[in-house]
Amino acid sequence: MSKLPIKKIQGRAVDLPISARPHLNPDDVKVPEGYEVEVVAAGLSFPTGMGFSDDGTLYILEGGSTWPTRPALPPRILQLTPSGELDVFAIETLGGPRGVTYRDGYIYVSCKGGYLARIVRYDVKTRKREVLIEKIPSGGWHEPGGPVFSPHDGLMYFANGSVSQNGVCLPSGFGVDLAKHPHAHDIPGVDITLTGNNVTSRNPLMPFPFLTETGPYKPFGTPAKKGEVIKGELWCSTGLWRSKPDGSDVELLAWGLRNPYGLAFNEDGELYASDNCLEEKGERAIAGDPDRIWHIKNSKTPHGSVKTPDWYGFPEMRADGVPVWDEKCKPSKGQRAERLIENLPEWAGPPAYLEKPHSAMTQMDFCRSDFFGYRGELFVTEWGTYAPLNSPHEKDINNGFRVMRVDVHKGTSEVFLENKFQGASSYHGTGGIERPVDCKFHPDGKSLYVLDFGYSPVTEGLVEAYGHTGVLWKVTKKRG
Secondary structure, X not given: OOEOOOOOOOOOOEEOOOOXXXXXXXXXXXXXXXXXXXXXXXXXXXXXXXXXXXXXXXXXXXOOOEOOEOOOOOOEEEEXXXXXXXXXXXXXXXXXXXXXXXXXXXXXEEEOOOOEEEEEEEEOOOOOEEEEEEEEEOOXXXXXXXXXXXXXXXXXXXXXXOOOOOOOOOHHHHHOOOOOOOOXXXXXXXXXXXXXXXXXXXXXXXXXXXXXXXXXXXOOOOOOOOOOEEOOXXXXXXXXXXXXXXXXXXXXXXXXXXXXXXXXXXXOOOEEEEEOOOOOOOOOOOOOOOEEEEEEHHHHOOOOOOOOOEEOOOOOEOOOOOEOOOHHHOOOOOOOOOOOEOOOOOEOOOOOEEEOOOOOEEEEEEOOOOOOOOOOOEEEEEOOOOOOOOOOOHHHOOOOOEEEEEEOOOOEEEEEEEEOOOOOHHHHOOOOOOOEEEEXXXXXXXXXXXXXXXXOOEOOOOEOOOOOOEEEEEEEEXXX
């Protein structure tokens, strides 16, 4: 394929011919003393993930028009070589690529699809594409996580989030995904018995004032019955699986993960997953749920030994262990959520780390470098809040928009990278970061690359996103 044109960056500041994000300036980004920031590439369209091969080639994913739904932009995989050449490695055919990892001459890519998400792999030399898995329930709000490979057993680990926002498919979902996938619904990982509590909402398919009832684990407009048993399935929503590298011998390790977009192994072979909070929005609004990092304990068990997958709480538990029908979870408007599952599984919490609600932790990487510093700590990108769309609280307006380093053993964190002024740079008219979506360490351990989704403003009624505003940043430790 022909190489994409690259504008050579002269100096630190960069002027772009994009009215939505006309200026980049690394000096507007704050990092610890002894580190410096630079721009590597700009003009990306909805970048959603990245991963290095062993030789330092970087594969960058562009989500295309699936995040959020927008006029046509292709879901692409870009290849940035160590010499600085950038080209289009591949174009995906259905959904947007979300996560990518390299292993033994292949890149493995998770893709958000229609009713089903998938895992594909490409031979990096021939670019031959092969679909490994295409059975993951999708069609709703949340994203695939991974794939990643365990240093402990060499198996492939991957995940996928919930179809619904808060446990029941509701009208707000129609503006994003459910209008295209009206039969989509959540699926449990084990057998559950329903309480029969349903959620009443308007029906966006009918003129006002028609109402409808929807139950958990049901398509929109389908009520649940008290005592109804929903069978658990291997291919559930909110699940985390492992398999052999070719996609065979799939095993479900966990479910109840609302949006496990980031997966990362530490050097000891322990797996951690980022996850986003339940939202104080809609007809089943839930207040005060923290973002979190989960330790996936089943990842160190022998392959094939997990008979009952661990449950991480969705849709009935906040990350701090509080049931969502508790008074503490009552939203500022409306009634408390009602219980949906009669026979709650044993909770696999607490999390390894709790973060402010609506920080929107996304992808992440462990530092394995003594040279870079902070070896063993988890670096986590925080996309940033969707408030006031998904939270009525002023205190949530600037949550996120940064890269954190987390000590998963102590449950503590420190900010590693953020703008000099809190929040997205566009809010202040500066040239810093907008929405960090991924961070990965270079194989040589000397630098951290940070992928910035780009300009995506939010109002009380909608989310917008602009192509050609994504940026790849690089953080390097100064020599001295």
